[in-house]
Amino acid sequence: MGRAPCCxxxxxxxxxxxxxxxxxxxxxxxxxxxxxNWIALPQKAGLKRCGKSCRLRWLNYLRPNIKHGEFTDEEDRLICSLFASIGSRWSIIAAQLPGRTDNDIKNYWNTKLKKKLMAMAPPLSSQKKSTAPPLIPSSHHHHQALVSLLPSQPYYTPSNKSLISNSFDSFEPISSNTPLHLFDNNNLIQIQENQLFSNNNSMQGYYPMKDNFLTFGSEQSCSSSDGSCSQIKQEDIGFHQGFNYSNGFEENNQKFMLNYGSSDRGGHESLNQWSEKPNGYFGEIASDYSLEDVKQLISCSNINGCNNENNINFFSSTDQETKLQDSKVMYHYFNY
DNA sequence: AAACTTTCCAACCGCCTCAAA
DNA sequence: TTTTGAGGCGGTTGGAAAGTT
Known part of the structure; x- marks a missing residue:
């Protein structure tokens, strides 16, 4: 019964x-x-090592075309956006960065990139509090997120006004008067674009912001059964350089953050450039994960899987390939 | 220069999924 | 159908290197 013994x-x-x-x-x-067969390999190769150890050594260090050394800004951006989309799934992230290993990226994130982003983010305590009512009923105890990938320019919104979808529904450019529809399964929120970007916006509790940024979330941090929730952790949040404001509020022990990407990069050579590269973040590199795979992963990257009604909602334009390539990730975190 | 602290990263550990037996 | 190992993955750690006092 079973296989032959391991090493x-x-x-x-x-x-x-x-x-x-x-x-x-x-x-x-x-x-x-x-x-x-990695298990049999060490003996054949004359090594007194476990097969797993050989595999790791080969994949992370010895195999051809491994890239060591400094990460580029472009790689930083890609790691950030993928981390924001799919979390710490390093092998998938690594598949989008030729020559980089999952271990390298994981180390880089844990030792440098996370700190780099944290240094750019203002402390939560310094953010303005709102008197706005909670948008999510307090019965929601899961860390929830709404994710969308928005093309850099112009902004798009689904023409059918339904964001409950894991598919890539048809999109149309939004005008300045077109409300953005932000959705979680119980709350459809309409926000005018100018309410997001205007400094004198009238939307109570939503603070104006200018420039792009990104928030990060950890996995589920609270339980739906006992209702216990941990507070949002500082290290769960990262911001892209270049933001001027973040909008968020805290109410009834709920944290709400609303983030939005900007198309105005202004030519700054920094993290706030998202998509200057013609080929974009996806699709130009050979990997085990196709663009569709990444889309699927992003669309399923929630706590409970694709079919859960609290799903992360993911959408893009009909011109999927090109639009996704210069997309940005927009995260909305509710209720930690 | 020595002692101490922090950073970095290669490698290990343990868990999960899948498939062989 | 059940058991068990292989392969794969993400989290963690130990020690070397670099930085600071």
Whole structure:
């Protein structure tokens, strides 16, 4: 019953790889490949290592075309937007960055990029509080999010006014008078664009903002069964450089943030440039994940899966390929 | 220069899914 | 149908390197 035993764990070497081990592994794989069997590989290659260790060493360090060293601004942006979309699914993120490994990206995020973004964000306590009523009933105990990918310019909104969709419904450019429809499953919120961007907006509780930014969320942080909720954590939030305002409020222990991407990049060479690159963030690189896969992952990247009614809603334009390529991620977090 | 602290990252650990037996 | 291992993944850690006092 079951498969053959794994490697003799009591008799395998651990710790850093020596140059000799590296060359043995590299030479063997270059000559014979992995054979689809990492467990058997170390013995064949003359290594006293666990197959898992060999796999990791090969994938993260020895395989060809591994890119080490500084991450570019473009890579920063891509990591940020994908992290905002799908969370810490490093292998998927890595698939969109040629030459980068999931481990590299994970380390980079944990040690540098997260701090970099945090340094740009104002402390939550400094943000204005609102008197606006909660938009989400207090019975909602899940961390919820509404995600949309909006083309950089112009802004789009679904023509059928329904954002409850995981598909890419038809979109039309919004005029300055067209309300944005922000939706969670119980609340449809209409917001005029000028209410988002005007400093003298009349919408109580919504603070004006100018420039793009991004918020990040962790996985579910509270329970729907017992109603307990942890407060939003500072490290769960990141902002893109270049924002001037964020709008958010706190009410009845709920945090609400409303974020919006701007198309005005102004040519600044910084993180606030989202999509100057003609080929965009997706689609130009060979990876195991196609654009459709990424869309699907984004559309399913919630707590409970694609079919849950509290789903993250994801939409884009009919011209999916091109529009998605220069899209930005807009996150709305409700109720932590 | 030494002691201490912080940062960085390679590698390990443990969990999950899938499939072989 | 059940058990078990392989492969894959994300979280965590230990120690080296870099920075600070």
């Amino acid at each position: 003799d764990k009591a008799n395998v070497k651990k710790g850093p790889w020596s140059p000799e081990e590296d060359s043995k592994l590299k030479e063997y794989i270059e000559k014979y490949g992995t054979g689809g």
